[in-house]
Amino acid sequence: MTAHSAIPQADPVEIAVENGIRNLWYPVLASWQLGPTPLGVTRLGDRIVLWRDKDGEVRAVEDRCPHRGARLSLGCNLGDRVACWYHGVEVDAGGRVAAVPAVESAPMTGRKMLRSYSAVEAHGAIYLWFGEAEPVPLQVPEQLTSEAFSGFLCTAIWRCNYRYAHDNLMDLMHGAYLHAVSHSMSGGNKKAKMQLRETDAGFVYEKVDQAGQNFDWVEFGDTGVHWMRTTVPYGPGAGPGGPFWIVGMVAPITPDLCQVFFWRLRNVQGWQRDSWRFLYRNRLEGRHWAVLEQDRRILEALVPNARAQETLYEHDLGVVRLRRALAASARHQMPARNSSPVTA
Ligand code: FES
Ligand SMILES: [Fe+2]
Structure with a gap:
């Protein structure tokens, strides 16, 4: 391990800076890095699955299947949803469970179970908003x-x-x-x-x-x-x-x-x-x-x-x-x- 991350004292501000300041946009990928299949990335410690919907718009939610924790980034791109490879649970871009195809009905259907991320694609990069506050307009030089x-x-x-x-x-x-x-x-x-x-x-x-x-x-x-x-x-x-x-x-x-x-x-x-x-x-x-x-x-x-x-x-x-x-x-x-x- 590199020890670049060590913090001299447990100062909450230092820890927040060290891990990545939230309520900001960050570029997370170059546009060319996201093709038609879902892609899993880690940014600011968050594991995120990104995919492109049928119009090519970037969608991003937490990379964790709410069923039993498989990585959604191993699943399929269904356009407005991703389907988990393990048992087929489908999650939409808002982090809601859109379908549980293996059973007649499941209580999690329709529920928002995952964190979702606002995404913007501009000048060759994909940006995500990290934070709890409403995203501000992305302004760049x-x-x-x-x-x-x-x-x-x-x-x-x-x-x-x-x-x-x-x-x-x-x-x-x-x-x-x-x-x-x-x-x-x-x-x-x-x-x-x-x-x-x-x-x-x-x-x-x-x-x-x-x-x-x-x-x-x-x-x-x-x-x-x-x-x-x-x-x-x-x-x-x-x-x-x-x-x-x-x-x-x-x-x-x-x-x-x-x-x-x-x-x-x-x-x-x-x-x-x-x-x-x-x-x-x-x-x-x-x-x-x-x-x-x-x-x-x-x-x-x-x-x-x-x-x-x-x-x-x-x-x-x-x-x-x-x-x-x-x-x-x-x-x-x-x-x-x-x-x-x-x-x-
Ligand atoms: S872990 Fe994803 S459908 Fe079961
Ligand atoms: Fe340099």
Whole structure:
């Protein structure tokens, strides 16, 4: 076991953050990962079965048959329902038992017995709402929604607590060291001064003496989903389109596992868009994976319980600010967690 999840003391806020803050949207899969058959995933510790109904809409309920606990994700997709493989019990997208085909009548027929999840599919990802509160509208950075941007979603599972992936995104200086040998972050100074700037949705952490040369700024936002965005420079060999945008989100799976989502985007139109998409697929994607692998190797090999043994210095101000934001978010949703355990 990795001990990334160890919590120094049983602080309920720390525990809530560690396991995944609720009353938020999280991306749980790339769209391409969910085909016609039901799929079981674990996110924020919840085991969930997802499937597509006859219109392709994503449905999600707890992955547990109310009869005797088989995984519904091993069953069949009946469109508006899933059927358990074990004895055929059918459950609808609201978590209600729609049919018990093996008997004439069963008291559980028609009863809501499972937690269900609101789902949204957008810009190549499937999001679920985790929490007891009513879902808020999903709001994401404009780079994901604007027609002006064209991008690719890259996703991977990392063997670390999601908070380390978050911290890593807020850690500007690692670009010049960990990614010193890379196509996008080999330039710029290896020393910097940094500052925090508050925004409506979160904050920006940026280098005060350098811009456009490395990983020089990052923004965190909480808009019903936690996201970060940044730009890194591209050399002339990377084609038209100016700086390369990255929008990142991280979904906790278990305390020792997370799924990272990185959209890689450029503001490009017309032939420049075609050129960017061709170049990305043929040349840049492999290089980007190499950069992500550098992050993954560091994070998965952090010493056990790294967060409890840190000695931070001034560059870690962004990490500290982020941790404070997550703790505040967890504290805010704690009373709601003590109410009804069933989602919309
Ligand atoms: S366990 Fe699912 S139908 Fe029996
Ligand atoms: Fe990195």
